[in-house]
Amino acid sequence: MSGQGISDTDVNAILDYGFSYVGNVIRKLNEIDRIGFTEDDEGFPEGKVKLKQHLIRERNPLVIKFAKERFLQKQNKLFCEVCEFDFQQHYGELGVGYIEGHHTKPVSEMEDNQETKVEDIALVCANCQRMLHCKRPWLSTNELKQLLHMQR
Numbered sequence: 754m755s756g757q758g759i760s761d762t763d764v765n766a767i768l769d770y771g772f773s774y775v776g777n778v779i780r781k782l783n784e785i786d787r788i789g790f791t792e793d794d795e796g797f798p799e800g801k802v803k804l805k806q807h808l809i810r811e812r813n814p815l816v817i818k819f820a821k822e823r824f825l826q827k828q829n830k831l832f833c834e835v836c837e838f839d840f841q842q843h844y845g846e847l848g849v850g851y852i853e854g855h856h857t858k859p860v861s862e863m864e865d866n867q868e869t870k871v872e873d874i875a876l877v878c879a880n881c882q883r884m885l886h887c888k889r890p891w892l893s894t895n896e897l898k899q900l901l902h903m904q905r
Contacts, residue, residue: 810861810863812856812860813869816854816870816871816873816874817854817874819871820854820871821850821852821854821876823871824876831850831851831876832852832876833877834876834894834898835877835881835885835894835897836878836880836881836898836901838881840852840878852876852878853876853877853881854874854875854876855874855875855876855881855885855894856869856873856874857873857893857894858873859891877894881894881897884897885897
């Protein structure tokens with residue numbers, strides 16, 4: 754050991770990360786130390802305020818608005834193009850007009866000021882949106898629709 758001491762703050766930080774102080778020795782907690790606790794008894798720290806800086810690609814909300822309007826003109830209601838979930842049917846007034854707009858051409862791969870056409874937007878529920886984005890390369894709406902039908 755170098756002989757260099759650590760502050761109380763450092764000790765507390767170490768203890769917070771799953772170590773225990775036994776006598777004069779700090780040791781890692783193991784499963785035996787957790788006996789008596791159920792998953793419901795354990796707490797997980799959250800809510801700390803952090804500043805994050807990163808670049809994002811701008812999205813134009815008008816393309817989603819126009820995609821919804823065009824879909825409504827053709828279908829008379831909004832529903833997921835993959836699974837056919839209808840927010841209004843399931844949630845009543847709360848679900849009126851609600852649907853996600855999915856860019857079929859990934860915004861992350863666009864050049865600056867590249868245009869998105871209404872035809873490049875698929876209207877999908879939140880679950881299908883997440884599944885479309887769950888792996889790279891992204892699934893197309895048709896691929897996800899096929900997977901969904903295979904599971905039924």
